[in-house]
Amino acid sequence: MADALKAKIQDVFDEPGCGTNLNKSEQQRKKGCAKPLSPGAAAGGCAFDGAKIALQPIVDVAHLVHAPLACEGNGWDNRGAASSGSELYRTGFTTDLTEIDIVMGHGEKKLYRAIREVIEAHDPPAVFVYSTCVTALIGDDIDAVCKAATEQFGTPCIPVNAPGFAGSKNLGNKLAGEALLDGVIGTIEPEFETPLDVNIIGDYNLSGELWQVKPLFDRLGIRILGSITGDARYRQVAMAHRAKVTMLVCSKALINLARKLDDRYGIPYFEGSFYGISDTSDALRTMCRMLVERGAEAALLDRCEALIAEEEAKIRAALEVYRPRVAGRKVLLYTGGHKSWSVVSALQELGMEVIGTSVRKATDEDKDRVKEIMQTDAHMFDNMAPKDMYRLLKEAGADVLMSGGRSQFVALKAKMPWVDVNQEKHEPYAGYVGMLDLVRAIDRAVNNPMWRDLRDPAPWEDGERAEGTGFLPPLTGTCPVTNASNVSLVPPPWTGPVSQPDDPMPPAPRPHRASDADLAQGPGLGGYLSSGTDFEDC
């Protein structure tokens, strides 16, 4: 690993903006927050995966992966980050390194040519170049190639140094943030600025979640200047340094980016979430307060309160319709972090009973909130093995599992309703309207009439005997599948001459090592030798 990358990783692990990090001793902090992975029991993506996830929603950029096939070939166009414009981000670009490229050291040259080809074919505002395990291992200097290509072609080429083996997905997110700080943010000045310009960091507009809250911003006159990175344009990211306030959405992953925007450009940030009614209101309130502190007119606060009151009343009325359909249902929640309590409170408001919530990746603060909301810590759990979760669900300790895609099949195979609440979901659940979508999804899942039918015993399991069963004569006649008589699956024996002019398989030259005796074991098998030629008919 290049020294520069090592230094970068040390740097992102030493994050004064992160509470967990601050609580560590000097010794612990040196180790970073990467947990050693145990072979055979690891799950989750790598640093490259994390970097790609964070940057791919910049939709008009060409994302070029410098790697052998797997990194891009197995993973392109696999997330639902929505775009309101260019579709270029959905196009998979890779140098697809071959053995020859690696052995002969052609990597850098191939990358340079690939950059030229992608610029010629698509003329993007920028090319993001990702390094990966293999190209980092053989020492390709993507920084140098990007620099040369930028000078030669005039299109900014941004190196993203996050090879997979550097660490986890989370680290990759952070390294992606660093790449933006180093190469993109601050490179373009906006034509005009308003006192209501904000940055949104950490929302990737999956299934259009950003658009669920954007109408609220629109009504308050707040402009999303820098979007990092939901439905983002390259120019937007490049202008992010001129925003007045940064909101870090529901994620510690990009906290380094938010903090450094503060350090370098004096843009204050806050952490907020758009999951749940009260969270959405809090986020709007905080944003408006901070904007006013930074010079927006004070009337914004009143407009904000009016909007919140109106929207909350509207959504509560809409949700009330669903209360009888979901009240009393038992939910097992397997998400973690912030959502371990934000979703709990939302569900409890609707009369649902949360029988357990996972506190993976949650901070102590998050855990305290869970205890406060659920009045006990008896329902908190950390990780649960798929096997145990399957048993819990099968024994019907719950009515529905809400989790991410990884446990989807644990629930479904236990014949248990499942609602996706993680990043890969296909439905947006953000903002006030998102809550309604979530409750609709829960209703649709738990009240589907299918579950009862699926769980009912099969005809041979319920012990009921149909009328008319008794002694049956043994089967005779023809096989129902093959129509062969006497249930013998063997067709009538061969009676023709042993070798015919149009013999389907003329004897082929025999391999030397097999003796005739071995091969003439059965009648007529003499001709069945390996044939160098293939079926002759086609």
Place this chain on the structure above:
Amino acid sequence: MARITHPKRALSTNPLKSSAPLGAALAYLGIDGAIPLFHGSQGCTAFAMVHLVRHFKEAVPLQTTAMNEVSTILGGADQIEEAIENLRKKSAPRFIGIASTALTETRGEDVAGELRDIVARRRDFADTAIVYASTPDFAGGMEDGWSKAVTAIVEALVPETDPVFRDPDLRQVNLLAGSHLTPAEVEELVRLVRAFGLNPVVLPDISGSLDGHVADDWRGTSLGGTRVEAIPAMAKSVFTLAIGEAMRPAAQKLEARAFVPYRVFQSVTGLKPVDALVRTLMGLAHAADAPPSVKRDRARLIDASLDAHFHIGGLKVAIGADPDLLFALSTTLAGLGAEIVTAVSTTTANGVLERVPASEVVIGDLGDVERGAQAAGAQILVTHAHGRHAAHRLHLPLIRAGFPIFDRLGAQDICRVGYRGTRAFLYEVANAVQAVHHRPAPEDFGAAPIEKEFEHDPHTASC
């Protein structure tokens, strides 16, 4: 004979191929109680797993040796041993299939040697069969990885037999299934073989593990497939049927170790290729006649061909797939008069490409399929689900074939082999052609449209 060409360029746009380790993993998943293990960084596994899950809509057990920078440089033997130990503790697999990745192969590890050491030292691993295949991402694609994994399984688990003592079971045949076969297709071939009173041992058999079923319990391993004890018994089979040219190395390996003669069926889609298979089965069963169900299926395929050739004859087809699938589907369509105007494939390792009924086969990506289809005026696309963007841009129907198919349900149930499968395939293509709505208009023929004054314009009087 098709010309094989490699476009001279550095940039791959919209990859057509999936990686070789993924192919190996899929093959390993055709063994009962199996867990595939990637020797690489955890991302290699995560990407492959998501890819497989999106296609099969199933939980897919797939694990990683979780190589980091340090273990990559120093060598990963310890990581492999620890991974095997952890897997055995957690899920008690009967079979662990290891596939290397570009990362470990770039460093150049002697995994085979290390694994021999580990297995010799760790007697407690004895009840788990462990197989290793070298499948770097930078060489070949999914089909190559699958082929190497199956060859490795044969090498590791089929005993060497002395030809003098070879005593074959005359009703048992080996069926080496290629990577292009879906679970439903394996099942169809098994049905065909059984119809002749023969008993097939399928390797690998994804029809038991990835057919999409709800089991009675949760297992952290594959849920069905070839039983580990059935693999050594393949040495007793009277014959090996290898489906797809890519299975030739595995068939040859079986012959070398156990003297089981083989025959490669480069395709089992289309009338003549299935006829060839049926002839072989008749010979093996020593039968002068085929079962009535098989005869009826053939008669129905002939009728389907009669009905479908009106739509398929002259149809300009652009197709992108791994070599064996490319060959099977393109020969079938060309056999009904279609013109393969663009053929794109993934790897040169498979000699069948030269027999593809097109003037040129490009070793390329979906960008080549799209450009070729546009330039040649193709009327239909045949490729995997990532082709949807090209189909959308070109306004062409897309027949989804190959891996991955993530935007349609039931990818495991697609069956295009045998008489029945071919019949379904012909209907599928003919229907896709008919679904393109085109009403002939005078303009199509250069005639002037009907004059406006003849047209009655409803509701004009009232407003």
